[in-house]
Amino acid sequence: MARGMLDTAERMALLPGDVPRDAVIVTRNLHREYVMGTEVVRALNGVDITIRRNEFVAIMGPSGSGKSTLMNMIGCLDTPSEGEYWLNGHRVSELDDDDLARIRNKEIGFVFQTFNLLPRASALANVELPLVYAGVGGRERRERAETVLKQVGLGERMHHRPNELSGGQRQRVAVARALVNKPSILLADEPTGNLDSATSVEIMDLFETLHREGQTIILVTHEPDIAEHAKRQIILRDGKVASDGLTAEIHA
Amino acid sequence: MLIGETFNVAFRSIRANKLRALLTMLGVIIGVGAVITVVAMGTGAQRNVENQINALGANLITIEPSRSRFGGVESSSTVPMTIDDAVALRRDAAEYIDAMAPEMERRQQVEYGNQNINANVKGTTPEYPEARNTRVEYGRMFTTGDDDSRQRYAVLGANVPDNLGQNPAAMIGQTVTIRQIPFEVIGVMASRGSIGWSNPDDEIYIPLTTARFRVMGNDRLGQISLTLPEGVNRNTALIQFERIMRREHRIRPGEGNNFNLRSPTDYLATAEETSKTFSALLLSIAAVSLVVGGIGIMNIMLVSVTERTKEIGIRKALGATRIVIMSQFLIEALMLCLVGGVIGIGFGVVASNLVSKNLGWSTEISPTAVAVAFGFSALVGLFFGLWPARRAASLDPIQSLRYE
Numbered sequence: 001m002a003r004g005m006l007d008t009a010e011r012m013a014l015l016p017g018d019v020p021r022d023a024v025i026v027t028r029n030l031h032r033e034y035v036m037g038t039e040v041v042r043a044l045n046g047v048d049i050t051i052r053r054n055e056f057v058a059i060m061g062p063s064g065s066g067k068s069t070l071m072n073m074i075g076c077l078d079t080p081s082e083g084e085y086w087l088n089g090h091r092v093s094e095l096d097d098d099d100l101a102r103i104r105n106k107e108i109g110f111v112f113q114t115f116n117l118l119p120r121a122s123a124l125a126n127v128e129l130p131l132v133y134a135g136v137g138g139r140e141r142r143e144r145a146e147t148v149l150k151q152v153g154l155g156e157r158m159h160h161r162p163n164e165l166s167g168g169q170r171q172r173v174a175v176a177r178a179l180v181n182k183p184s185i186l187l188a189d190e191p192t193g194n195l196d197s198a199t200s201v202e203i204m205d206l207f208e209t210l211h212r213e214g215q216t217i218i219l220v221t222h223e224p225d226i227a228e229h230a231k232r233q234i235i236l237r238d239g240k241v242a243s244d245g246l247t248a249e250i251h252a
Numbered sequence: 253m254l255i256g257e258t259f260n261v262a263f264r265s266i267r268a269n270k271l272r273a274l275l276t277m278l279g280v281i282i283g284v285g286a287v288i289t290v291v292a293m294g295t296g297a298q299r300n301v302e303n304q305i306n307a308l309g310a311n312l313i314t315i316e317p318s319r320s321r322f323g324g325v326e327s328s329s330t331v332p333m334t335i336d337d338a339v340a341l342r343r344d345a346a347e348y349i350d351a352m353a354p355e356m357e358r359r360q361q362v363e364y365g366n367q368n369i370n371a372n373v374k375g376t377t378p379e380y381p382e383a384r385n386t387r388v389e390y391g392r393m394f395t396t397g398d399d400d401s402r403q404r405y406a407v408l409g410a411n412v413p414d415n416l417g418q419n420p421a422a423m424i425g426q427t428v429t430i431r432q433i434p435f436e437v438i439g440v441m442a443s444r445g446s447i448g449w450s451n452p453d454d455e456i457y458i459p460l461t462t463a464r465f466r467v468m469g470n471d472r473l474g475q476i477s478l479t480l481p482e483g484v485n486r487n488t489a490l491i492q493f494e495r496i497m498r499r500e501h502r503i504r505p506g507e508g509n510n511f512n513l514r515s516p517t518d519y520l521a522t523a524e525e526t527s528k529t530f531s532a533l534l535l536s537i538a539a540v541s542l543v544v545g546g547i548g549i550m551n552i553m554l555v556s557v558t559e560r561t562k563e564i565g566i567r568k569a570l571g572a573t574r575i576v577i578m579s580q581f582l583i584e585a586l587m588l589c590l591v592g593g594v595i596g597i598g599f600g601v602v603a604s605n606l607v608s609k610n611l612g613w614s615t616e617i618s619p620t621a622v623a624v625a626f627g628f629s630a631l632v633g634l635f636f637g638l639w640p641a642r643r644a645a646s647l648d649p650i651q652s653l654r655y656e
């Protein structure tokens with residue numbers, strides 16, 4: 001991980017010349033293929049996107065268009081079959097499994113459609129988990145987890161287990177867990193997919209607040225009114241970017 | 253601190269499945285318990301043999317009558333061994349003999365007051381305590397003079413006073429009757445403990461000549477015990493004794509002996525070897541059960557990895573590296589084995605005590621065995637936990653997150 005020795009500014013200087021200096025995510029000609037027996041599924045088929053600090057982006061598109069695949073790629077859970085991806089100047093395709101794990105821990109906060117909380121652990125313990133892997137000590141860990149839980153409005157429910165919480169509350173725990181290690185980006189794959197519309201609005205309001213406070217957010221959704229909360233909308237079709245524009249301009 | 257957290261996770265996961273953990277540990281518990289018990293039994297048996305060798309004295313040699321063999325055919329009657337044989341040995345092999353005790357023995361009715369017991373009465377010489385590595389505890393042994401003058405003196409084995417309902421010191425000077433003949437008790441032997449099948453503490457000793465003329469009415473010996481002086485070559489001595497005995501019994505060359513010359517400590521040493529081999533065999537069976545227990549742990553760990561695929565995916569997504577996931581499962585396997593090992597040690601200690609109480613088999617818990625069994629169960633945990641742990645660590649995060 002030779003490039004890890006450089007600081008962010010130095011790493012950014014190594015990127016293609018047309019990339020803005022505050023880009024968090026840069027993909028070039030990103031491909032991801034799945035081989036199913038004799039058939040090859042091209043989940044991503046040349047994706048070029050650039051996302052800058054403090055953007056709030058919604059990724060839309062029909063089912064099977066490659067939204068989740070792209071999110072996994074951006075979240076360093078997966079690596080491209082072809083093309084380049086820089087996260088904060090780190091060239092992700094060069095990293096091994098453990099480097100990817102450390103990047104996920106430090107740079108990325110995930111929110112999933114199915115919450116993905118540990119069922120036997122309390123809300124607090126769930127939120128502490130990324131800090132455990134970051135090597136943060138017990139007391140500081142607890143304090144930081146409590147702070148973030150209060151921030152998402154769950155100060156009263158910290159010691160409950162996931163099955164004692166409503167869907168909306170669970171998703172708030174998940175958001176708190178995603179935020180606790182101060183990631184450079186918050187990734188959410190259909191975070192409101194399992195919630196009713198009122199709860200969905202609450203979660204989206206939370207996202208808007210986080211965005212106003214400076215958080216970079218990328219969100220996958222099916223629903224246009226959820227996407228309305230984002231400032232920029234990227235539409236995928238057949239593993240390619242079909243359109244990419246500001247929400248304000250789409251309405252104009 | 254990551255290690256502490258990893259321990260916690262492993263501990264909680266075991267606690268969440270108590271019954272399953274217990275059943276899984278059962279293999280290790282039984283394995284470790286069996287190892288401890290078997291080693292305790294083996295050690296006890298060896299200690300027993302050592303004690304017997306010490307009790308007999310390392311220099312003891314015994315001669316007993318036996319059936320002779322002639323060309324592989326066993327003759328039907330035993331040729332008696334007599335006091336003349338003992339006299340000849342004393343005369344012709346004096347330099348090979350330190351102490352010698354010819355013994356003539358028979359079970360007799362012994363009475364004291366209104367007590368009546370059946371005891372093994374032995375006629376022997378004053379050298380008996382020396383020859384058999386024992387001593388008189390109360391009173392005295394009869395002397396050569398007592399023997400020559402056919403005194404009706406008796407020295408009791410350590411248990412006999414108790415068998416007659418009297419304490420040892422008070423028996424000195426009392427009269428007991430053997431076959432209706434009154435004998436004065438002049439001594440009580442120190443306790444020797446049972447040797448093989450017989451218990452010398454239950455015997456009664458009277459002078460050889462008294463026995464010959466007043467009680468038994470013949471000169472036939474059941475056994476001659478003798479000890480070698482320091483520095484005498486055992487084999488040379490045995491050859492001398494055999495030569496004299498064959499001459500006395502007029503055995504022609506080529507004919508088999510009608511007596512047995514034995515060195516009981518050699519025999520016991522063989523017994524010790526046998527018991528060692530036997531323990532090693534049992535130990536290897538016990539070790540196999542420990543390995544089987546380890547396979548049980550591996551099986552459950554594989555199940556656990558599959559069950560917790562989703563959890564592994566979540567942990568990986570949040571930044572757990574391979575080594576973290578691996579140590580989580582390895583520690584879990586290790587904990588199962590070590591807890592099983594500790595329970596197994598307790599189990600083994602209890603089983604050893606039960607064996608020695610109920611079967612009268614002396615056992616001795618060896619700290620080495622405990623340490624080795626414990627270390628071995630840790631090793632089993634590491635070895636059989638490694639593969640499931642590696643499997644968990646190499647799971648693909650996306651696939652694991654999708655797993656339901």
Ligand SMILES: Nc1ncnc2c1ncn2[C@@H]1O[C@H](COP(=O)(O)OP(=O)(O)OP(=O)(O)O)[C@@H](O)[C@H]1O
Binds near residue numbers: 043062065067069
């Ligand atoms: N692990 C996999 N193995 C094989 N094919 C896969 C795998 N993951 C995704 N695909 C395929 O890749 C394509 C894109 O899938 P992806 O999950 O990214 O779609 P999506 O846009 O998220 O759809 P949805 O809106 O239904 O969630 C699909 O055709 C899918 O079948």
Ligand SMILES: [Mg+2]
Binds near residue numbers: 067068069
């Ligand atoms: Mg999807």
